[in-house]
Amino acid sequence: MAKTQAKLVNIIAEMNHLEEVLDRFIGLSDFYPEPAAKLADSVHGLTTLVQENPYKKMMEQLKSLLGILDMDVQETEDSSAPALLDHPEELIEKIQADYTDIQSKIEEIAQLKKEDEEIENLVKPILDLEISLDEIFACEYMVSRLGKLPLDSAEKLEEYKSKPFFWTALSQDFHHCWGIYMTTNSYEREVDNLFSSLQFERIHIPHFIHGTPEEALEGLTEEMKSFQRSLDKLNLQKEELRQETKEKLSELYLALAHASLVFEARKFVLVLGNRFSISGFILPENMDSVTNAFQDLPFVEIEVRPASSDKRLTPPTKMKTKKHFTKAKTLADLFKSGATH
Known part of the structure; x- marks a missing residue:
């Protein structure tokens, strides 16, 4: 479609409403936002919010933990994200430490059992030695x-x-x-x-x-049985840990994924003193998706102008339906997408 059919939209609000606006913004589709860096250098005093994502490291740690636990994130019918708890890294580290402790014991006992099995293979051929x-x-x-x-x-x-x-x-x-x-x-x-x-x-x-080899074999058999009982108990503890933390880790993943998406959206925010704006292009027939997203937020101002009204920005020549941010309805979708873009 020709670029002259597009409209330039500015979403404006005060800085104290930034998080609330971005929470709605990441759910928009058919909207082509422009990075704030394109505009920041053109006027003295304009700044951007481009910073390192503080959630990225925690997301990587949590994905690693989920992989170690062989745990799939749980589906959820609610598309809203749970609140992010304070110090989520402490929960991740605690569960990681608990799992590592159990797994270390499993590996240690499994190695001892394997050594006994190898010795058993040595002793069996010489059982006739009395x-x-x-x-x-x-x-x-x-x-x-x-x-x-x-x-x-x-x-x-x-x-x-x-x-x-x-x-x-x-x-x-x-x-x-x-x-x-x-x-x-x-x-x-x-x-x-x-x-x-x-x-x-x-x-x-x-x-x-x-x-005698026969006596040694009897001792090895009893010891291996004891090792197996310990392994069964530890594997049960590991499974209990998985079940006890599955819902909590799923909620944490969704909360971190959402917070990460909101933070990534800051690259489109242009700071104007104590106010900010987000600029982008949209086709007229899709304008309702923007107005509907912010209609219950009276502090949000939406300006609609001709696509060519800001010479610093060039409208896309083709505009297809596209989500620039994934506000997924399921944890599984977020997990597959990596939660950030």
């Missing part, structure tokens, strides 16, 4: 090595039966044979070298494992 592990490794003049050999290597041990070691097979599968070899201290290096050449993989039993 001697206490403590007694084996406490021998003063003998050294012992628990581990596994490839099956073809185990078969080759017959070729070395004259060597100074004893080998006892404990179990095997399709690929390996688990067992233990023993030798005296004086032949330790020679025998270790021999078994190394046969691709012997040593099993290092942790120092806290005591008794």
